[in-house]
Amino acid sequence: MESSFSSPRNDSFPAGLRVLVVDDDPTWLKILEKMLKKCSYEVTTCGLARDALNLLREKKDGYDIVVSDVNMPDMDGFKLLEHVGLEMDLPVIMMSVDGETSRVMKGVQHGACDYLLKPIRMKELRNIWQHVFRKKIHEIRDIESHESIEGIQLIRNGSDQYDEGYFFSAEDLTSLRKRKDVDNKYDDKDFSDCSSAKKARVVWSVDLHQKFVKAVHQIGFDKVGPKKILDLMNVPWLTRENVASHLQKYRLYLSRLQKENDIKSSFGGTKHSDYSSKDLQGILSVQNSINIQQNDVAHGSYRFSGNNLVAQNADPKSNEGDIKGIVSEPVAEPKKGTTGNIPDSQKTRSSQMDFNSSYAETQKGLVGNVPDSQKIRSSQMRVNHSFASVESEVNLTAFDSTIPATYSWNQIQLEKEHKPLIQLNNGFSKPPLPGPQHHFQADQLQSIPSISSRPSIPGEDVTGSSKSKPSYSEYTNHHGSHVSPTISATDSFPGQTKSCVVDHQLSETISTSTSNMKNQGINLSTDLESAQRNLILGSTSPFASLDDEFQICWYQGDCYGMNLELQNVEFSEYTDPIHVTEVPAHLYDALRFEYPCDPSEYSVLDQGLFIA
Amino acid sequence: MEKNQRQVRLMRQSLFDQGFLDEQFIQLEELQDDANPNFVEEIATSYYQDSSRSLQTIELALEKTPHDFNKLDGYMHQFKGSSSSIGAKKVKAECQQFREYCKAGNGEGCMRTFQALKREHATLKKRLEAYFQLARQAGPIETACRPK
Numbered sequence: 092m093e094s095s096f097s098s099p100r101n102d103s104f105p106a107g108l109r110v111l112v113v114d115d116d117p118t119w120l121k122i123l124e125k126m127l128k129k130c131s132y133e134v135t136t137c138g139l140a141r142d143a144l145n146l147l148r149e150k151k152d153g154y155d156i157v158v159s160d161v162n163m164p165d166m167d168g169f170k171l172l173e174h175v176g177l178e179m180d181l182p183v184i185m186m187s188v189d190g191e192t193s194r195v196m197k198g199v200q201h202g203a204c205d206y207l208l209k210p211i212r213m214k215e216l217r218n219i220w221q222h223v224f225r226k227k228i229h230e231i232r233d234i235e236s237h238e239s240i241e242g243i244q245l246i247r248n249g250s251d252q253y254d255e256g257y258f259f260s261a262e263d264l265t266s267l268r269k270r271k272d273v274d275n276k277y278d279d280k281d282f283s284d285c286s287s288a289k290k291a292r293v294v295w296s297v298d299l300h301q302k303f304v305k306a307v308h309q310i311g312f313d314k315v316g317p318k319k320i321l322d323l324m325n326v327p328w329l330t331r332e333n334v335a336s337h338l339q340k341y342r343l344y345l346s347r348l349q350k351e352n353d354i355k356s357s358f359g360g361t362k363h364s365d366y367s368s369k370d371l372q373g374i375l376s377v378q379n380s381i382n383i384q385q386n387d388v389a390h391g392s393y394r395f396s397g398n399n400l401v402a403q404n405a406d407p408k409s410n411e412g413d414i415k416g417i418v419s420e421p422v423a424e425p426k427k428g429t430t431g432n433i434p435d436s437q438k439t440r441s442s443q444m445d446f447n448s449s450y451a452e453t454q455k456g457l458v459g460n461v462p463d464s465q466k467i468r469s470s471q472m473r474v475n476h477s478f479a480s481v482e483s484e485v486n487l488t489a490f491d492s493t494i495p496a497t498y499s500w501n502q503i504q505l506e507k508e509h510k511p512l513i514q515l516n517n518g519f520s521k522p523p524l525p526g527p528q529h530h531f532q533a534d535q536l537q538s539i540p541s542i543s544s545r546p547s548i549p550g551e552d553v554t555g556s557s558k559s560k561p562s563y564s565e566y567t568n569h570h571g572s573h574v575s576p577t578i579s580a581t582d583s584f585p586g587q588t589k590s591c592v593v594d595h596q597l598s599e600t601i602s603t604s605t606s607n608m609k610n611q612g613i614n615l616s617t618d619l620e621s622a623q624r625n626l627i628l629g630s631t632s633p634f635a636s637l638d639d640e641f642q643i644c645w646y647q648g649d650c651y652g653m654n655l656e657l658q659n660v661e662f663s664e665y666t667d668p669i670h671v672t673e674v675p676a677h678l679y680d681a682l683r684f685e686y687p688c689d690p691s692e693y694s695v696l697d698q699g700l701f702i703a
Numbered sequence: 704m705e706k707n708q709r710q711v712r713l714m715r716q717s718l719f720d721q722g723f724l725d726e727q728f729i730q731l732e733e734l735q736d737d738a739n740p741n742f743v744e745e746i747a748t749s750y751y752q753d754s755s756r757s758l759q760t761i762e763l764a765l766e767k768t769p770h771d772f773n774k775l776d777g778y779m780h781q782f783k784g785s786s787s788s789i790g791a792k793k794v795k796a797e798c799q800q801f802r803e804y805c806k807a808g809n810g811e812g813c814m815r816t817f818q819a820l821k822r823e824h825a826t827l828k829k830r831l832e833a834y835f836q837l838a839r840q841a842g843p844i845e846t847a848c849r850p851k
Contacts, residue, residue, distance in 0.1 A: 187784070
């Protein structure tokens with residue numbers, strides 16, 4: 092179906108905007124319907140999230156925007172948000188009577204374009220069309236920039252990439268630019284031109300996404316690019332632009348998953364009843380081996396002994412576990428830490444390492460260097476990819492208890508066993524998380540070989556952790572609240588953090604370009620802190636469901652680092668449970684960055700999303 | 704008729720002045736139009752149907768000890784959201800108080816607040832019913848005026 096902005100509605104845009112409203116409260120549903128109708132929008136109401144998803148899937152391109160409540164009985168609003176974002180790529184507005192910063196933060200992190208507080212005013216609803224429009228513009232721009240990045244990457248990767256298939260044709264770029272120019276002048280006609288130039292929206296079905304992921308894995312995260320993916324996927328009607336934008340989202344999703352995992356872990360894994368202490372042991376050991384390697388990228392350190400992880404029991408039933416497990420594993424092969432080129436799939440862990448390595452190598456280069464950030468993402472993706480090779484079968488089925496695991500990211504092959512690693516975070520009581528997390532980061536810095544595993548040890552080696560701190564600050568910076576200073580060990584990771592930041596920025600920009608952080612009036616600096624605290628302390632009961640956990644996961648570059656004050660605390664201070672709990676989110680963020688396991692987490696989560 | 708209209712106006716004004724209703728109620732009034740001439744009353748009816756059920760659920764949950772504060776908080780969160788739909792100001796205030804007690808793990812406080820909440824809920828219902836009845840008799844003229 093053509094974009095809704097094509098023809099008949101052009102003249103009266105935004106009248107006729109097709110809105111899907113999801114809210115379990117019948118009274119609010121009536122009110123919202125009336126309000127939206129008064130704005131001359133076309134309204135469809137839904138009392139259940141599942142029904143909403145069905146409607147969206149049945150009528151692909153049948154809606155322009157989704158407005159959903161956060162608290163719903165059958166499915167968490169955030170989860171719905173993720174699904175919609177990934178599968179349908181529609182702007183989603185969240186609503187809630189709860190305006191707590193942490194909740195709003197969560198919404199933004201999950202990709203919400205806006206977060207409205209109930210009671211909702213008509214004027215707030217009147218302006219929701221801007222999100223639709225903005226998204227269209229950004230999508231076009233992103234594709235354009237993405238392609239240029241790809242072009243750069245191709246060049247960087249060497250001439251072997253230069254075969255016809257991969258070359259950016261001059262006309263491709265020109266046409267993109269043209270599109271962008273047109274885009275810039277907003278008027279109905281241009282708008283529709285842009286939309287149609289963009290092609291009909293593609294709905295990424297489970298099968299399609301599976302092909303996509305498979306292609307990504309085959310290519311290798313570090314080399315992944317829309318064109319390559321497109322060629323491998325062999326789907327005739329799919330365009331490079333479609334793949335490009337999906338790739339972006341995928342990367343964001345992965346990073347989000349990782350973050351959630353981290354966070355979850357920090358919570359001490361209340362939910363992880365699945366993990367027995369031995370799992371933790373396994374995790375710990377894995378971690379130990381993982382971390383220590385210093386890495387300047389040497390992935391060798393990662394050696395996660397995937398074997399160890401595998402031994403852990405990934406309890407399939409808990410979704411979280413699955414995801415978690417994924418990360419840790421398979422990295423059977425020693426990854427070469429060398430900078431970011433982890434050419435093959437085996438580098439599952441390398442991807443993580445790649446990250447590190449790329450950072451190490453690029454140091455400041457990464458900052459603001461889009462290609463690098465892309466690479467970073469690639470490495471993340473790579474990790475997932477490598478997991479696949481490792482052969483852990485990840486059974487995503489267990490991934491989401493609520494969602495039938497039809498989608499199997501076999502590619503990722505996250506095994507439950509992998510869970511342990513990731514679980515690690517979960518399994519630990521609050522305090523431990525930060526410790527091990529940091530260690531991982533140390534990889535890059537090589538700082539903390541000893542840190543490895545100590546899930547419950549908050550006071551672990553701080554050395555490594557201090558390094559990771561900078562990442563946190565970076566992360567927070569990313570959000571605009573510059574957390575900075577508390578982290579003293581920034582110097583060691585300057586490049587890293589920066590790259591992290593850049594990466595995040597990019598991803599954030601791309602993924603959340605439509606989210607009006609400002610609209611939400613979030614004061615990032617303060618909000619993040621409280622949000623983080625809330626998250627850590629489980630105010631949002633993250634462990635309530637798998638989804639929640641993932642959501643908590645470590646957002647790369649997310650503002651989790653807000654609590655700099657906390658971060659400043661040396662890890663040794665983390666022994667103090669209070670500190671630990673407060674910090675974990677931050678740490679996790681930083682850790683995440685280098686956390687080798689992440690990729691697997693990503694993949695698992697990623698898969699999980701599509702199971703619905 | 705005139706007298707009725709004045710009465711309706713006064714009744715409405717007092718609902719705001721006495722803190723029973725807030726801005727949201729006016730939003731609803733503004734939504735009322737020819738297509739939905741009794742919109743506000745319909746919404747209020749829908750709210751009372753829904754909220755009565757919710758109150759029963761919460762009441763049952765409160766009878767179970769030890770109190771599951773998370774659950775209670777969840778219920779109340781939803782109830783608060785629902786009450787915000789018609790602008791039930793006092794009811795919302797009690798909801799908030801209840802949630803505070805939940806967070807503090809104060810079962811006693813929760814139960815006390817719940818009783819207060821039920822009272823406010825019932826009082827508002829009576830006031831609104833009287834108001835709508837009179838408004839129907841007096842004619843739709845007085846309805847969407849913002850109280851000063």
